[in-house]
Amino acid sequence: MALLTFQGASAKEACFLFINGEKEGQEFAIDQLIRPIISTHIHPIKPVPAEGITSRQEELECLFEVSLVYSEKTLNMSLDTKRTESKISGFASSGNSFPDNIRETILTILFHNFSASSKKLICSQNADLFLEECPQFLKTLLIHQYNPDKDFSESSSQAVTVLAEELQTLIQEHQGLEFIGMAGSFQEDQILDQGPLLLKKYEANLAMVFHLEGDIIPSKSSMWKALASINVTLNAFKEKEGSFIKLGSFDIKPERIPVRTFQKKKSFREKHYGRAARKLIKKWSETELNQYLE
Structure with a gap:
């Protein structure tokens, strides 16, 4: 929430900045958060002398005065x-x-006084804050999470490719998302550990992690010798204070297809996991997926 008022005045020289109400031990950090924003995007700021300023300077020179008041959680x-x-x-x-509270409040107060180019830069550099004033196009990185089942992971590359391409299309077509790229395949612990670094590397602020499970089991049917099944779980993550934070999960209803023979060869599993994946994307609910992506 922010309330803003603007009135004309006349001063172009560098101004003094005064900040009051900082918590003990945070004074320098708060100054280093606020000062560059004002001096870069609003008005030049000059340092306050160690001895302070005179009453005459206070009456004649331009000033920025910031006051901080803390309640229990705000x-x-x-x-x-x-x-x-x-x-x-x-x-x-x-x-x-x-x-983040300092960044959010100072940017919210000053946002409507930024130039168009500054607004674009501010929104890009502070996308993790989800500022109300910024268009919320989340820069989305797609990541595949390895299945720890070695037999499945070694024979599911076709299914992974099918699903990655379809998820990429869904992200690109979604109004609130911008597809950044596919980071590759990682184990679960690697994703949790390296997730923040991957987001930084790709300049993304949202990670969409997809995980596949599947199986091919013999069938008692007289027509089919086996059933191949596959299902997908989506997990959305963002970075916060150096950690990878899960925002939510979505389980896509499993798909099962009949198979005329039953074999244990890798090529056989690869083929039918791919078939199951293609059928899955034809039957999944794009409405439910888009609601999840919201």
């Missing part, structure tokens, strides 16, 4: 300016933890 920030070219007065609150 940070409330207010900002006011004096003798700046455009008067800025705003308030915003955040329930995020430090330092």
